[in-house]
Amino acid sequence: MDRRDYLARLAGVAGVGLAGCVTLPGSRVTGDDLPSVRNATTSNTSSPRPDGRLPRRGEVTLPVSRREMRSPLTRDHIPAIVDPVFGDDWDGLSLPDDSRAESTTLPGDAPVIGLTDGDRARAYPLRILDWHEIVNDTFGGPIAVTYCVLCGSSVVVDRVVGGSTTTFGVSGYLWRSDLVLYDRATESLWSQLLATAINGPLTGTELTIRPSSLTTWGAWSAEHPETDVLLPPPQSNTIRGREATFDYFIPKYRRDSPSVIGFGTDSNGLHPRSLVLGVAHGDAARAYPFETIRREGVVDDDVGGLPVVVTVAPGNTLVAYERRVERQTLHFSADGPSRLSAGATRWQRSTGAGVSGPQATHDLTRANDHPPMFWLGWSGFYPETSVYGEDAN
Structure with missing residues (x-):
């Protein structure tokens, strides 16, 4: 199987077969529960360019129809963080009653997204982003820290659009197996990896990407000893309120485990989660x-x-x-x-x-x-x- 055939088959499986990876406990979506995307309509009011052609982002012609997206979840089913709280470490946090963890200490090998602003530093643990995918924060200006569980991709963007600060949430859509955000001001849909609005009134608008690092808590805190670290709900507030529904003190996923059933390596020896x-x-x-x-x-x-x-x-x-x-x-x-x-x-x-x-x-x-x-x-x-x-x- 060559790379293009492999990727085409993989995209089809990832869009549906991996949807369960992002569902939340007690609300797993099955194939019979998936909303129909055939009947979805494209809400887009963007205008063609002066030459009459639709806007493009690389090889992508915009807008992207919602028919090209998968919709395994409803909007805000994964609750974005909207009022983050930070501390020096996780020590002293209370364990949930049903937690299987033995300690609230954030281990040195725990993956984090690291961000700096001058002499300041912040860390956003994937143990939180696995459950929430988006953190709306203010750090050197309004930003959104995003993480897609399926693609393993972390992107930090400025959330000032057209001179106004917006708040991002999880739309429930996937496009090319990647997280699709929505903004609460216009309800436009945004591709995480393109950092671009792909459907809705702001189609074609690009967000500024902030440099960030995907590393471990041990390495980040050693290099930035004064760093702050994001604290999980209920300390941080989400789009659905200060709920402590999830057990953030144990990893949600093994990052080296295969997640695509029926697919091994391609002709380059690369697995989808390589x-x-x-x-x-x-x-x-x-x-x-x-x-x-x-x-x-x-x-x-x-x-x-x-x-x-x-x-x-x-x-x-x-x-x-x-x-x-x-x-x-x-x-x-x-x-x-x-x-x-x-x-x-x-x-x-x-x-x-x-x-x-x-x-x-x-x-x-x-x-x-x-x-x-x-x-x-x-x-x-x-x-x-x-x-x-x-x-x-």
């Missing part, structure tokens, strides 16, 4: 599998004319930076587990910040828009992507 870092530049896109980069250590590469370096940073997270510094293309090597070096200059792997040497005043520029995600997510939006190392397979 972790990859994607880099797109111009018309080119390339996926870097975690296992390959961990084995090779530091990879110098080129994506559509953009020289990049890809490596694994503390916290077992993939990072990619441009290799051009002061108009010079550098060749990188490892300098211990937490640094990169090129010539006599050293940089931090996790942030790209200069450490020492003649070019240390120039921090490395990120080469990727999104943190690492599952192969299912990246390949769904970049079906023509190349895969680093596939020629050697």
Whole structure:
């Protein structure tokens, strides 16, 4: 089976077969309960461009009809967080009566989305985002921290649209197996990975993506000892109120477990839940599998004319930076587990910040828009992507 056939079959299964992965306890949606998408209508008032053509986002013609989306859940069935509360750690939080956890301490290996604003830092544990998928916050301005369980994709966006701050919720739709948000002001539908309105009055509007990291609580808090961390409900408020329905103190998912029944690896040896870092530049896109980069250590590469370096940073997270510094293309090597070096200059792997040497005043520029995600997510939006190392397979 070639990659395109594999992805086409995978998209069909993921849109329906994986819907149960995002249902909540006591309200699992079965195939017979799925709302009909054949009879759904497209609510969109966007106008064509001056040349008479519909707006586009990459290879996508907008608006995207709701007929192209899957609707396994009702709106706000997954309750977004709208009034987040933060602390130094989870110590001291009360366990639910039916919790199977032994401690409220957030383990060092717990995945978090990390975000910085100047000298401030915040961490958003996936143990919360697994259940809520969206956190509406204010940190260096109004933002939305989003996470799609199916694609393993985390995207942080500014939530100022047309000069006004909006609140995002979970629409209940999936498009290309990815989370679809809605804004409460206009009820437009937004693609998480495109960070673009794909249906509704704001169709074609793009959100500004904020740089973020997908790492572990241990690595993040070691690098940012003064960081705040998101506290779970009932401390934080949700779109449905301050309810403590879920057990946030044990992981909801095993992140290394297969979630697509009937699909193994494709011709590249990649499973839908294989972790990859994607880099797109111009018309080119390339996926870097975690296992390959961990084995090779530091990879110098080129994506559509953009020289990049890809490596694994503390916290077992993939990072990619441009290799051009002061108009010079550098060749990188490892300098211990937490640094990169090129010539006599050293940089931090996790942030790209200069450490020492003649070019240390120039921090490395990120080469990727999104943190690492599952192969299912990246390949769904970049079906023509190349895969680093596939020629050697």
